[in-house]
Amino acid sequence: MAPPFPQSEYDDRLARVRTALVAKGLDAIVIGDPSNINWLTGYDAWSFYTPQIMVVGTDLDPIWMGREMDAGAAKFTTYLNPEQIVGFPEPLVQRPDTHPAVFMADQMKAAGLGGERIGHESDVYYLSYAATNHLKAGLPDATWIDADLLVNWVRVVKTPAELDYMRQAAVIAGKAMQVAYDGCNPGVRQCDLMAEVSAAQIRGTPDFGGDMPAIHPLVLAGEAASTAHPMWTDAPFEADQIVAFELGACRKRYNAGLARTVCLGPPNPALRKTEAAVLEGMDAVVSTFRAGVPCQDVHATWQAVLDRYGLEKKSRIGYSIGVNYAPDWGEHTLSFRPGDTTPVPENAVVHIILGMWMDDWGMEVSETIHVRADDAVCLTNFPREVHVKD
Amino acid sequence: MAPPFPQSEYDDRLARVRTALVAKGLDAIVIGDPSNINWLTGYDAWSFYTPQIMVVGTDLDPIWMGREMDAGAAKFTTYLNPEQIVGFPEPLVQRPDTHPAVFMADQMKAAGLGGERIGHESDVYYLSYAATNHLKAGLPDATWIDADLLVNWVRVVKTPAELDYMRQAAVIAGKAMQVAYDGCNPGVRQCDLMAEVSAAQIRGTPDFGGDMPAIHPLVLAGEAASTAHPMWTDAPFEADQIVAFELGACRKRYNAGLARTVCLGPPNPALRKTEAAVLEGMDAVVSTFRAGVPCQDVHATWQAVLDRYGLEKKSRIGYSIGVNYAPDWGEHTLSFRPGDTTPVPENAVVHIILGMWMDDWGMEVSETIHVRADDAVCLTNFPREVHVKD
Secondary structure, three states: OOOOOOHHHHHHHHHHHHHHHHHOOOOEEEEOOHHHHHHHHOOOOOOOOOOOEEEEEOOOOOEEEEEHHHHHHHHHHOOOOHHHEEEEOHHHOOOOOOOHHHHHHHHHHHHHHOOOEEEEOOOOOOOEHHHHHHHHHHOOOOEEEEOOOHHHHHHOOOOHHHHHHHHHHHHHHHHHHHHHHHHOOOOOEHHHHHHHHHHHHHHOOOOOOOEOOOOOOEEEEHHHHHOOOOOOOOOEOOOOOEEEEEEEEEEOOEEEEEEEEEEOOOOOHHHHHHHHHHHHHHHHHHHHOOOOOEHHHHHHHHHHHHHHHOOOOOOOOEEEEOEOOOOOOEEEEEEOOOOOOOEOOOOOEEEEEEEEEOOOOEEEEEEEEEEOOOOEEEOOOOOOOOEEOO | OOOOOOHHHHHHHHHHHHHHHHHOOOOEEEEOOHHHHHHHHOOOOOOOOOOOEEEEEOOOOOEEEEEHHHHHHHHHHOOOOHHHEEEEOHHHOOOOOOOHHHHHHHHHHHHHHOOOEEEEOOOOOOOEHHHHHHHHHHOOOOEEEEOOOHHHHHHOOOOHHHHHHHHHHHHHHHHHHHHHHHHOOOOOEHHHHHHHHHHHHHHOOOOOOOEOOOOOOEEEEHHHHHOOOOOOOOOEOOOOOEEEEEEEEEEOOEEEEEEEEEEOOOOOHHHHHHHHHHHHHHHHHHHHOOOOOEHHHHHHHHHHHHHHHOOOOOOOOEEEEOEOOOOOOEEEEEEOOOOOOOEOOOOOEEEEEEEEEOOOOEEEEEEEEEEOOOOEEEOOOOOOOOEEOO
16 A cells, blocks of 8 residues: 555645744644644544644654554555654553653654744644643643644645545545435435445445545434434435435545435425525535635625525535545635635635525535636536425 | 433433532533533534533533534434523634634633533543633633543443443444455455445444444455554455454444454464464453453453463453444543453443454454443354455
């Protein structure tokens, strides 16, 4: 096995992160987000449930630190040399009296970081409050600086090779949605349909297989459609239900999202009106994208349509998407909402999700969109209309 | 929809947590682990990727706080009253200049916690360093005390109703493993087999469906079998490969784990010897379990077998398992390893996994085990021997 990208691409990513470190006045950064670790080195394993970090500096090549039994994965999924792979001893796992981060701090000191300016990710899932405090206590002479999202912001701009994987993920997402369309019928248990959907996500195509997407496949049926992220149950779909699916697919850890809505009976006027707003809104949004457009302008395009229909949506309509592990495929950088003036860079990939969650029903339509210099293109080619089965 | 357990069970859980709070001298606790939130109230949604907590006190009923668009899930999956469900405004999501925990701290103050002794989970995935510091800053007159794992330790003892769900999960795990056995053949892509395995996990049985297990299904084939938590690829299985599967299943968020090994050719002597040690070791471990046995005694039983075979395993051999979300189904409480003197309580459920990761191959056998007063019973009934396909 080998990392999914050529070495030149990893070298370029590392150089871009080092530029960001210098710009922030940092000598090094502690990365806890496994997607940032994967993006920098290719590291890929379901090992982030025990403490795992990557340390990289302006003069320090990346060091993976994690559990000893997972060090093997660093050997065959990354380009790292053995001295860049540091496993913490097994007895440190989940102990009340010590912590793997105590060991990691010692390793960082040994790497010459004892008195340096060290950034750290502060709002990520897999670098905990306790771990961070152990790191800080172990390097008391370092200057610790919050550097949350530093790597994420570098990741916003995708390379051609990344775009290729995201296009593959988007193809798989379309296949998974077709399975959802075909199998969603009254009397079918939600779990039976989602089993087939999940299988389609993982099977991929004959040319390329799929990974497990970072977001659990979501089905919003009946009362569950009034909220954004319900879990499936083993209850059957019912006649006349409006069923929204937020699916996606993942290729080499790159995610593409895709949401669509099915109606298991004749659509009512409220659905038809909301659908019209969403379809018009999505067209408007897609046609607004180009390199440099501020996030808030994209949202304003949507809001203008929504206002015309007299409808309301409180939440943002999208975000940057890419390489990610559970539980989120969003990159926590770009957000399409009022007041966000960030310009969308060329070769960003964003997930625009128009989710309308009403009191006792809901619908969703989304697109994963590649923003280019002068326009944008949806990565999945799948009809957006509500799929009526009556 | 309704919570999966009767109200009396949730009342009992809350009473047990309050007893633990009093024992630790706490007035309240901030819970960030979504499995603890689920266990206390039934709350179930894929919403923990944005900040989400539960606050519960000796005199304060549980309050769910999370994103406004997810509050609906609290309404139909829990027993909470509307005043116990607090959604933070959508504009607070992923902002550089503020944080949902600032709002949450204000809510906690309004709930009368401003000057109280407040415990917090410190080493969980979904209550970050930044969020914790915002909570502390927002309640500067409170006394903050690390109360990591307080709820987890209460959860160690399972009720009869919880055991019923875990038995169902274990039945599904056996079905998923049979799919892996049947479909694992040279030339089959790993992703194609894991698609079928994942579908079997989710489909469950005609009587009860499955949830997505908290741990990504793992397949250890070829070089990947030298490490513990590799991801599947779209490479085909090969003749003579030794393939270990760590699967599991999940029912109402209760997980059961199950690992087994397949050999796609004639087994070599090293495999046969390791298999013999593992089978004998598992028998010895299962027969050692009874209420009150110290964790280290269970490990010692295994170590004695291993020593006799002249083999080595550095890592612990198991842990408590139960209700959990990605990325881990372990409860981070009991650990079966030298030096852990914790007595295993009656009605604990543990996952004993004998994973032997060698230089270029590996094998695994595991059982999810219900510890009873005088003995223990494996929840899945599935042959443990290496499944030879040649």
